[in-house]
Amino acid sequence: MTVGLFVPCYVDQFYPGAAIATYQLLEKLGVKVVYPPKQTCCGQPMANSGFEHLTGGCNELFIKNFAEFDYIVAPSGSCVLHVREHLHDDKNEQVAETTRHKVYELTSFLTDVLKVDSLPAKFPHKVGVHQSCHGQRGLHISSMTELVAPEFSKPGSLLNMVQDIELVHLDRKDECCGFGGTFCVTEEAVSVKMGKDRVADHLKHNAEYITGVDMSCLMHMEGILHRQGSKVKVIHIAEILNAE
Amino acid sequence: MMEEQTKDHAELALEFNRDEDRVNWHDETLWFIRQKRDKIAHQIPEWETLREAASQIKNNVLSNLHNYLQQFEANAIANGITVHWAADGAEHNRIVHELINKANVVRMVKSKSMLTEECGLNEYLAEHGIEVIDSDLGERIVQLAGEPPSHIVLPCIHKKKEEIGEIFHQHLGIEAGISDPQFLTETARQHLREVFLTRKVALTGVNFAVAETGEFVVCTNEGNADMGAHLADVHIASMGIEKIIPERKHLGVFLRLLTRSATGQPITTYSSHFKKPREGSEIHIILVDNGRTVQLGRKDFRNSLKCIRCAACMNTCPVYRRSGGHSYHTAVAGPIGSILAPNLDMEKYADLPFASTLCGSCSNVCPVKIDIHQQLYKWRQVLVKNGYAPTAKKAGMQLMTWTLSSPGAYRMAGKAGRWVLKHAPFAVNNSFNPWYKQRDMPNPPAQSFGEWFAKNKAGK
Numbered sequence: 029m030t031v032g033l034f035v036p037c038y039v040d041q042f043y044p045g046a047a048i049a050t051y052q053l054l055e056k057l058g059v060k061v062v063y064p065p066k067q068t069c070c071g072q073p074m075a076n077s078g079f080e081h082l083t084g085g086c087n088e089l090f091i092k093n094f095a096e097f098d099y100i101v102a103p104s105g106s107c108v109l110h111v112r113e114h115l116h117d118d119k120n121e122q123v124a125e126t127t128r129h130k131v132y133e134l135t136s137f138l139t140d141v142l143k144v145d146s147l148p149a150k151f152p153h154k155v156g157v158h159q160s161c162h163g164q165r166g167l168h169i170s171s172m173t174e175l176v177a178p179e180f181s182k183p184g185s186l187l188n189m190v191q192d193i194e195l196v197h198l199d200r201k202d203e204c205c206g207f208g209g210t211f212c213v214t215e216e217a218v219s220v221k222m223g224k225d226r227v228a229d230h231l232k233h234n235a236e237y238i239t240g241v242d243m244s245c246l247m248h249m250e251g252i253l254h255r256q257g258s259k260v261k262v263i264h265i266a267e268i269l270n271a272e
Numbered sequence: 273m274m275e276e277q278t279k280d281h282a283e284l285a286l287e288f289n290r291d292e293d294r295v296n297w298h299d300e301t302l303w304f305i306r307q308k309r310d311k312i313a314h315q316i317p318e319w320e321t322l323r324e325a326a327s328q329i330k331n332n333v334l335s336n337l338h339n340y341l342q343q344f345e346a347n348a349i350a351n352g353i354t355v356h357w358a359a360d361g362a363e364h365n366r367i368v369h370e371l372i373n374k375a376n377v378v379r380m381v382k383s384k385s386m387l388t389e390e391c392g393l394n395e396y397l398a399e400h401g402i403e404v405i406d407s408d409l410g411e412r413i414v415q416l417a418g419e420p421p422s423h424i425v426l427p428c429i430h431k432k433k434e435e436i437g438e439i440f441h442q443h444l445g446i447e448a449g450i451s452d453p454q455f456l457t458e459t460a461r462q463h464l465r466e467v468f469l470t471r472k473v474a475l476t477g478v479n480f481a482v483a484e485t486g487e488f489v490v491c492t493n494e495g496n497a498d499m500g501a502h503l504a505d506v507h508i509a510s511m512g513i514e515k516i517i518p519e520r521k522h523l524g525v526f527l528r529l530l531t532r533s534a535t536g537q538p539i540t541t542y543s544s545h546f547k548k549p550r551e552g553s554e555i556h557i558i559l560v561d562n563g564r565t566v567q568l569g570r571k572d573f574r575n576s577l578k579c580i581r582c583a584a585c586m587n588t589c590p591v592y593r594r595s596g597g598h599s600y601h602t603a604v605a606g607p608i609g610s611i612l613a614p615n616l617d618m619e620k621y622a623d624l625p626f627a628s629t630l631c632g633s634c635s636n637v638c639p640v641k642i643d644i645h646q647q648l649y650k651w652r653q654v655l656v657k658n659g660y661a662p663t664a665k666k667a668g669m670q671l672m673t674w675t676l677s678s679p680g681a682y683r684m685a686g687k688a689g690r691w692v693l694k695h696a697p698f699a700v701n702n703s704f705n706p707w708y709k710q711r712d713m714p715n716p717p718a719q720s721f722g723e724w725f726a727k728n729k730a731g732k
Contacts, residue, residue, distance in 0.1 A: 040720045041690060041717075042690075042717065044719065048721065063729070065679075066679040068675075071676065074673055075649075076630065077665065078626075078652035078656035079669045081656075081657065082670070086676055089679070161629065161633075173310060175636055177320065206629060208628070211628070214626060214706075215285060216282070216286075216706040217285050217289040218282075218289065218594050221292070222591070222594060222629075250714065251707065251711030251713065254711075254712035
């Protein structure tokens, strides 16, 4: 099985640690990982701003970089959801369609494809889990409080395999952090207020780390934590699952 | 309808956020209602099946709207109800005005009807010398305050009890400084009792109209619709054409969903069926289009017409809870309002589909399964294609597209960006950067993942 590693642009530029951990974790689990160096971005920032018609170039690049792999895995729910829902190719829609179905968010890949049931990871800290909306409500990687349905969590089950980790309970299990792509600057006031409230929930329950599947939400909350002078850190879930 | 305003959602939300304590209070009040909704929904094991049933019934209605409306009209007329058709808000308002004139009165009592807010009925009638008194407690409070409702189920949810005491002090003559809810409610009760007893014409909204029987159902918790309609000689019911349901038995689905979704109650206190006028009185129903058939013609947005106006999407929306209903500058606020309003006026409401993080919670609570967040996304595309994107945004997006479509340009831009953050942070960390206002920028790493990979892994 060969996996193409899809590293979201802002992870590549600002949080390489999350991508390195993803790469190492997949290799550790016996997967052959290939990183196509000419990748850029899935096009979501444009599409969510109403400019999906400008994403043709990004789509073309994505297909060129990734169509050949058995699976495409990314340490992000949001970018994966975008590809799943919006990757198109006017010239060859068939290839776009098969590519769309091959792309996986990391924790779904570990749970559903690799069927991981144990991990050699250790992380002796109190950790709050942020449910990123696109992973949760878009890709259904965990149950949602709005629905009357059985509870489950792919990131949660994986974190429970980590030795010495303590997951903290939150008052609002799955409220949005307010990042929202360009929303974070176009609706700055509400975005920040949402982020402050989310961070406060983790702080109230004594989390030392806030983790999640999307670095974008974590970047937003990190910006708020820093500004508040808090010692609490954000960490991508791959870095915990890869921690020894 | 609100008066002309030029501020968009982001600016109005910024104003709302100047008072953080109030934002917290507003958020927690509505979150409490969301939790009540969760609790009662979880008591019904078949909840998701019920939502699906409601959605399918509404899909059937939307595909056969003309038949059901004609069936309803024929049955209603046979029951002795007078049926009027209004193509838009202006025609609706004229019909109401004529009916009031015919009854030879200048005052009317009205229970809650978001449709009349949408049509701007109160303002229209005021201009024509007709006094309208809203009899829903929350609506009466905002009416006295000279404001539009901020929420379709809880119209004055943005007001604290102390503020309501002050409004009643100014308008209903109670002593200053009273905030006891019991006392305030009793004050409103006495005031409205006189209104109910003296009005000859009463207007109500319509929650459901049954094609099979020609009857309609009005749901309230206060019984104010019933008080108005039963004591008046003329009952006018204003109804959006999408409110039709095929058969009476379908009410068993919708009435179970409506109030559980809205307030976490098992059912509205009053779910009143109106079928035929009492001896010597009249019932008029006005079937209003006002853009609904246009929306029905928009493939991606037609199912927004399934809405039963429960407001669950507002209560759950993390943006609504922290920006307040008035920031949406339209009669129906929140996520559902943001997909309905652009249909009526794209230019005026171009900001609303962007007032969301697309978190998707709205679609999950919707009792009729409208894909609200997907429609928000689709409206963004439509608005941009129709030229309603700000010029600066357009330019920014084009630059971003150019950069991200080229691996070389992307690597250069990334490197430059990280360099600037490290060596010239003042270029980014300033008041022109909305990110930086209340958040720090991420610490720039020494190398990107791509650079790390090239150094450590490539070719190995």
